Amino acid sequence: MTTRLAGRWQRLRALGDAGMTTAEYAVGTLAAVAFAGLLIAVIKSGAVKSALSGIITSALSVAG
Secondary structure (H helix, E strand, O other): OHHHHHHHHHHHHHHOOOOOOHHHHHHHHHHHHHHHHHHHHHHOOHHHHHHHHHHHHHHHHHHO
């Protein structure tokens, strides 16, 4: 029994970290949400809105 457990433990240690833990997923999700919030704030700014509006108007006038 002890030998079997020791062998299993050695195999697990040899594998290393095979994936992210729950805490790493939480930090990654939090970072993604913060980045999305930053992008939304930038897109809603007046300068970006006017630039996008100008690009769309220019594209529609060329196409039409």
